[in-house]
Amino acid sequence: MKHVYDMIVIGGGPAGYTAALYATRAGLDTLVLEKMSAGGQMTQTMQIDNYPGFDEGIDGFLLGEKMQAGAERFGAKSEMVEVYSAVLDAPVKEIETSEGTFFARTVVIATGAEHRHLGIANEEKFVGKGVGYCAACDGMFYRGKTVAIVGGGNSAAADAFVLSRICKKVILVHRRDTLRATKIYHDPLHKAENIEFRWNSTISGLNGEGRLNGVTLRDVNTGEESELEVDGLFVSIGRSPATALFDGQLTLDDNGYIVADESTRTNLDGVFAVGDVRTKALRQVITAAADGAVAAHYAEEYLVMNK
Ligand SMILES: Cc1cc2nc3c(=O)[nH]c(=O)nc-3n(C[C@H](O)[C@H](O)[C@H](O)COP(=O)(O)OP(=O)(O)OC[C@H]3O[C@@H](n4cnc5c(N)ncnc54)[C@H](O)[C@@H]3O)c2cc1C
Structure with missing residues (x-):
């Protein structure tokens, strides 16, 4: 029998692990799929000074580990796998990875963006x-x-x-x-x-x-x-969002970002885009984390309405 999660989060950066934290605290059965290590882009810097609560700043790698541990404390599961493709337009979504296929009723896309x-x-x-x-x-x-x-x-x-x-x-x-x-x-x-x-x-x-x-x-x-x-x-020569996987299913803007407003909802039911990967004005740790919280809220609402 295949296991169907309430939520699969693709990407274990600050947006992804915050979505997982809020989702698991709300009782959702949640899996995070990450191809490298928790923290995403944060792992590339030794000093993050503008994420509140750390009065002397914090190493980005450490903050990533803390975000993962915070979500796992409430039961979030993590798999270190790369997502190759996804079928997102059905009530049960299928995520194809390097270690097999995973299923969920909601998907949060948190794959981030890279500076060119x-x-x-x-x-x-x-x-x-x-x-x-x-x-x-x-x-x-x-x-x-x-x-x-x-x-x-x-x-x-x-x-x-x-x-x-x-x-x-x-x-x-x-x-x-x-x-x-x-x-x-x-x-x-x-x-x-x-x-x-x-x-x-x-x-x-x-x-x-x-x-x-x-x-x-x-x-x-x-x-x-x-x-x-x-x-x-x-x-400062531009950025590339990691959205090639979703082209053809999700609406992207001219620069390849997933079109989603502050609700983080995409054009597909039960699919949310959070953090650097979505259309937004400011791409930072705090705005990524905020998106994760919002996505979990709307995912929970979606699951209640679509039992
Ligand atoms: C050098 C550097 C310094 C920075 N300093 C600061 C700072 O001081 N303060 C600040 O607020 N912001 C800083 N930022 C920006 C901040 O790190 C990003 O805005 C934030 O990490 C975005 O979070 P995210 O979760 O949306 O995406 P990301 O952090 O990009 O995480 C995306 C995750 O998804 C994973 N992923 C992607 N595709 C797949 C796939 N197919 N399968 C599985 N996993 C996948 C990636 O491996 C990655 O871990 C910095 C960025 C960099 C590069």
Whole structure:
């Protein structure tokens, strides 16, 4: 006989484990499917300062383990498996994984999103040692320092503002000769005294020994290279949500995020999207966790109404 869970959560980051915590506390039989380790993107940082309750900040990996333990305390189960496909448009949903098929009456999708990487040498080596992808998360580590930011869209422009309030100097590197960001950003960015621009340029090298201390710029027109001394580099060239699995079943926006409002409901009954994977303004631990709580609430309501 196949076991049908009340809820399967795909993804064991802060959104997923918060959904599991709220669901199990409400008495739902809940399984979390995670392909790597609990915590999701949080595991990539040693210091999270803006999740309330930790007055000295907390290591992201540890916070992930605590979130898993918190949900398991109330009976949530975890399987370390990769989800390959899902059939979501039936009352009992089928989730195909590396370790077989699991069944549930509701599914919470918490597969997150990844910052796009530059894909150049040394990038992985310098992550957290001078290379960052989230100004709101890591900007504080560069107080009074000089940083570069690469990108030209709205998030790069917004990140440049965030960093200009914290850093001594911000150098925005963009491969075109004007920003792609909406016009509203242009004037204030150009007027900011501590923001400089390097137009028609890409980053071709990341320099330093244990830590980044500079970048190599390449002029896209001439191919000429030059060195720039910086204490940090923020890469703000977009994000990719992990939604390829669900394309064709769930409504995605132009950037591939699952369309869901604050209720976290998707276009399919009994299927919820939480955290970085859904359309939303701010992608952070606290907003991911908040979504998880909301999804569990609506999943519980759905299960009561569809007994
Ligand atoms: C370096 C770094 C530093 C950050 N610092 C901060 C900070 O200081 N403060 C802050 O608030 N936010 C910070 N963030 C952002 C924050 O970590 C994210 O907003 C948050 O983790 C999103 O949570 P999530 O649960 O939606 O998704 P994620 O954390 O992305 O978790 C998704 C999980 O789903 C799993 N998954 C994906 N696909 C599958 C599949 N097919 N099968 C099984 N499992 C799957 C992944 O392995 C992952 O564990 C930081 C992010 C990074 C990368």
